[in-house]
Amino acid sequence: MKPKYIRLLRYLIYLGLVVSGVLLILKFTWNELSFYKTPTQVRKGSFVGKSLRLGGYVKKGSIAKAGNALRFVVYDSHTEILVMYQGPVPQLFREGQGVVLDGKLDPQGAFKATRVLAKHDEVYTSKKRTLEPKL
Amino acid sequence: MIYQAAEITLMVGAVLGLGAVRGPQAQRLLLVVQSYLIWAAFGVYVIAHIVRDLDLLHVSGVGAAEQNLFFRISGIWSDHGGSWFLWVALIGLLGPFIVLRARESVTLSRPLLLIQAANLIYLLALVNPFTLNTQPDVQGVLNPLLHDISLGIHPPILYTGTLLLFISALGLIHDPKEEAYLRAAKLGWAVHTVGITLGSIWAYYELGWGGWWFWDPVENMSLLPWLLGIFLLHPHKKVFSWVQTVSILIVISVLANLWLVRSGLVQSVHSFAHDAEQARALGMTVGAQILVALWGVRFSEDYVSRVAWQKWQIRIICLLLGVLGVTIYGPIVVATLYVELIAFTPAYFEYIVAPLMLLTVAGIIYFLAEGQQAFVQIALVGLILVLIGFAYYPREVVALAAIGVGLGILIQTLRGWHVFDRGLTFAHSGLGIMTLAIGLNAVFSVELTKEISKNPQQVGRAQIQLIRMGEAHTARHHKRHAVFRVTKNLLSRTLTPYFQLDKRTDINVSKTALHPYDFGLIMVSFSAAELHEKPSENDTITAYIRIDPYVLLIWFGALMMGVGAVLSTWFRRSENFV
Numbered sequence: 262m263k264p265k266y267i268r269l270l271r272y273l274i275y276l277g278l279v280v281s282g283v284l285l286i287l288k289f290t291w292n293e294l295s296f297y298k299t300p301t302q303v304r305k306g307s308f309v310g311k312s313l314r315l316g317g318y319v320k321k322g323s324i325a326k327a328g329n330a331l332r333f334v335v336y337d338s339h340t341e342i343l344v345m346y347q348g349p350v351p352q353l354f355r356e357g358q359g360v361v362l363d364g365k366l367d368p369q370g371a372f373k374a375t376r377v378l379a380k381h382d383e384v385y386t387s388k389k390r391t392l393e394p395k396l
Numbered sequence: 397m398i399y400q401a402a403e404i405t406l407m408v409g410a411v412l413g414l415g416a417v418r419g420p421q422a423q424r425l426l427l428v429v430q431s432y433l434i435w436a437a438f439g440v441y442v443i444a445h446i447v448r449d450l451d452l453l454h455v456s457g458v459g460a461a462e463q464n465l466f467f468r469i470s471g472i473w474s475d476h477g478g479s480w481f482l483w484v485a486l487i488g489l490l491g492p493f494i495v496l497r498a499r500e501s502v503t504l505s506r507p508l509l510l511i512q513a514a515n516l517i518y519l520l521a522l523v524n525p526f527t528l529n530t531q532p533d534v535q536g537v538l539n540p541l542l543h544d545i546s547l548g549i550h551p552p553i554l555y556t557g558t559l560l561l562f563i564s565a566l567g568l569i570h571d572p573k574e575e576a577y578l579r580a581a582k583l584g585w586a587v588h589t590v591g592i593t594l595g596s597i598w599a600y601y602e603l604g605w606g607g608w609w610f611w612d613p614v615e616n617m618s619l620l621p622w623l624l625g626i627f628l629l630h631p632h633k634k635v636f637s638w639v640q641t642v643s644i645l646i647v648i649s650v651l652a653n654l655w656l657v658r659s660g661l662v663q664s665v666h667s668f669a670h671d672a673e674q675a676r677a678l679g680m681t682v683g684a685q686i687l688v689a690l691w692g693v694r695f696s697e698d699y700v701s702r703v704a705w706q707k708w709q710i711r712i713i714c715l716l717l718g719v720l721g722v723t724i725y726g727p728i729v730v731a732t733l734y735v736e737l738i739a740f741t742p743a744y745f746e747y748i749v750a751p752l753m754l755l756t757v758a759g760i761i762y763f764l765a766e767g768q769q770a771f772v773q774i775a776l777v778g779l780i781l782v783l784i785g786f787a788y789y790p791r792e793v794v795a796l797a798a799i800g801v802g803l804g805i806l807i808q809t810l811r812g813w814h815v816f817d818r819g820l821t822f823a824h825s826g827l828g829i830m831t832l833a834i835g836l837n838a839v840f841s842v843e844l845t846k847e848i849s850k851n852p853q854q855v856g857r858a859q860i861q862l863i864r865m866g867e868a869h870t871a872r873h874h875k876r877h878a879v880f881r882v883t884k885n886l887l888s889r890t891l892t893p894y895f896q897l898d899k900r901t902d903i904n905v906s907k908t909a910l911h912p913y914d915f916g917l918i919m920v921s922f923s924a925a926e927l928h929e930k931p932s933e934n935d936t937i938t939a940y941i942r943i944d945p946y947v948l949l950i951w952f953g954a955l956m957m958g959v960g961a962v963l964s965t966w967f968r969r970s971e972n973f974v
Binding site for chain 1: 541845846849895902903904905906920922923924925926927928938940
């Protein structure tokens, strides 16, 4: 092969690498972005199987054990949603308090949380705007 | 009285910043005097915490009820104001240290004087450490989540490392030929590495902080100065403008991180709650510092484009670093602008940022290996295979790539790259071990929630058995614990994880218990399902178990890197330096 073609080939390979890299980044960025929703929004839309961040309040008296998971209800002004959470003990978690959960909606309509967001402020309450769900 | 005096001392320190208009000798003297003043005030502050003088608002806020001296001192930096004071005091210690080491360079005192003045003005105006307590009967406590021995170790060491790196970068911006700055930067990088590792260990055993690395925004931000610092460890021969460019980026990234962490804009386990006014004031302080740092910078004649830029490897590494910067800071910016709309999950970092980091490391290795043609071809073929596999099995492929890069580093190091320099061999072996262990751990780590009963059960290759459970009520705590027997690595021990509700602050503190597992750890703790379960109802407990079979190697490798960098700082012939 002439050096000219070798060089051309090399540039094509680079171009291919860059393009595939960008496509991959887009693909994963899109899938792994998780959108913040309230229970009402979750009920209205179709979010089964998508990564979500759910914000709301923990309903009083709803906390129970279900097999290996912790079961509770998160609500906002209009809707309630059942949450199942498996994992370590969350640090800020109390009946009636606001919570932010990462997870996915399963086909039965329950929210499978993989993470209860915790933080350690110097002020120990969840006063910050992201922890305060929009009602 | 003494607190007012300390306050005035700090004010005088701030005013001394005006000395920046005088000549170099005067600046150096003023910097030392300023540092003495800051340390006098900081001394008063520390003693107030030691003797628990409740007249001081900060003492009554964080350590009023604290009996233990260690936690009374650690409490100083457990919140925004106190940790800012520590930051200023450490600049006051490390600044003169570096300035006096670099006898031939006169350019560092001026920016340092001004930066300290800006820091002190912010300190006095917005988070005055010497505010007196007007309600002596209201007493706070140290945040129970921070009530840990790591609070006394991780922040000061990390600050020391970051600041050594920051101050020497500040010096290198204006005087890239000064060897003492490069030396201090190396030392700073080493201490920064140790600081990050300690943070990783703390986050690992503190449940809910998400394992040895959680892609917390602040964790990510601490990586940027660290990655940039690598270029100061490998200064390109005689291309001083390159050193300057890197130093500018380090200074900007450290200050930007300072602002992002403390303004409360970033959601993180490290964030401090703050109002918008504080964030604005902090932004101005930090902006002023960036201006001061860059004021009057003159690039060395050997501008990068002339020599180094010609090498396409350098271009690719720069491109990768740029992309890495965007992928790390991007989510922070997006999350700040659309705080309630979008969140980036750890998967984003595992599948995008981690591969980019590996590519960058691989690029740097290739560049330093002085380009062997066979290497390029193998690497290209490998890269294409990786990209194809990545689309289908991202986690496994990233892990395999880490294993490959780690092995590559180890092999190259052991082949005798740096036989003449033990420090470098040590540091590079550490990097290899760490990267390898990260890959292996990603493949073999397990996380599960499981019912554990009084019969021995197999979890992974370990045996776990519940011995008994218990409960204790005190005025302050409601505590539950469970005793497990864990057998692994020829070792059988009882582990006692517990969780307790702190009644004053309403925080669940869950302490895990760890046992060796291969080259890593197995963690046993209560799971969330136990939150509302009465003990003693039955003989099982739902445990949250995490197995990371290589996590100890990760930390070991990281510490090796730090130690290696220190060794090569002190035991290296100076003619090899630049």
